[in-house]
Amino acid sequence: EAQVTQNPRYLITVTGKKLTVTxxxxxxxxxxxxxxxxxxxGLRQIYYSMNVEVTDKGDVPEGYKVSRKEKRxxxxxxxxxxxxxxxxxxxxxxxxxxxxxxxxxxxxxxxxV
Amino acid sequence: KNEVEQSPQNLTAQxxxxxxxxxxxxxxxSALHWLxxxxxxxxxxxxxxxxxxxxHGRLIATINIQEKHSSLHITASHxxxxxxxxxxxxRGSNYKLTFGKGTLLTVNP
Numbered sequence: 322e323a324q325v326t327q328n329p330r331y332l333i334t335v336t337g338k339k340l341t342v343t344x345x346x347x348x349x350x351x352x353x354x355x356x357x358x359x360x361x362x363g364l365r366q367i368y369y370s371m372n373v374e375v376t377d378k379g380d381v382p383e384g385y386k387v388s389r390k391e392k393r394x395x396x397x398x399x400x401x402x403x404x405x406x407x408x409x410x411x412x413x414x415x416x417x418x419x420x421x422x423x424x425x426x427x428x429x430x431x432x433x434v
Numbered sequence: 435k436n437e438v439e440q441s442p443q444n445l446t447a448q449x450x451x452x453x454x455x456x457x458x459x460x461x462x463x464s465a466l467h468w469l470x471x472x473x474x475x476x477x478x479x480x481x482x483x484x485x486x487x488x489x490h491g492r493l494i495a496t497i498n499i500q501e502k503h504s505s506l507h508i509t510a511s512h513x514x515x516x517x518x519x520x521x522x523x524x525r526g527s528n529y530k531l532t533f534g535k536g537t538l539l540t541v542n543p
Binding site: 352356361362363364365366411413415422423425426427 | 469477481535
């Protein structure tokens with residue numbers, strides 16, 4: 322089944338403790354991206370990647386890092402999480418061409434205390 | 435002003451009603467996307483449009499490029515259609531998405 326897999330689904334952590342949220346897709350998509358969703362603010366893009374070793378900042382990149390060493394994986398790294406990074410995070414991928422839509426992961430609800 | 439504006443923010447309907455959700459954008463786009471998010475659930479891509487109209491089951495999406503406007507219609511609405519519907523636009527070739535704030539639809543039986 323074509324899918325984007327995010328892990329973990331839920332995570333509670335403490336301020337300053339480094340964490341990684343994994344994202345993997347099995348569709349050979351070139352484009353992958355990370356979003357956060359907050360009440361009243363909607364979805365906002367954090368980082369995106371057009372291909373292996375090609376990443377770029379989205380609208381809210383501060384406090385996050387990403388890497389794209391393989392086509393299928395695009396992990397989101399929080400080096401020193403803070404409470405304002407408490408949010409619902411989504412990873413997505415998209416294939417090339419004009420007729421390909423986005424496939425989203427199931428989301429990761431992160432709480433930083 | 436947001437680049438992508440949706441209306442209404444909230445919409446309550448009775449089962450069977452015809453529903454329209456609107457999306458206006460202020461920038462040039464390469465495509466417009468309609469997404470669906472059920473409460474507590476993930477996000478599903480419904481449509482990707484660059485012109486004209488698309489239909490899938492009871493859902494119809496239209497776009498008017500000149501007026502920078504898109505509509506999502508649901509015919510014969512059902513309680514299982516209750517969800518947040520999100521409009522998003524992508525620009526150029528980098529596939530970056532800019533999102534509207536979403537429309538919360540509640541369909542009562």
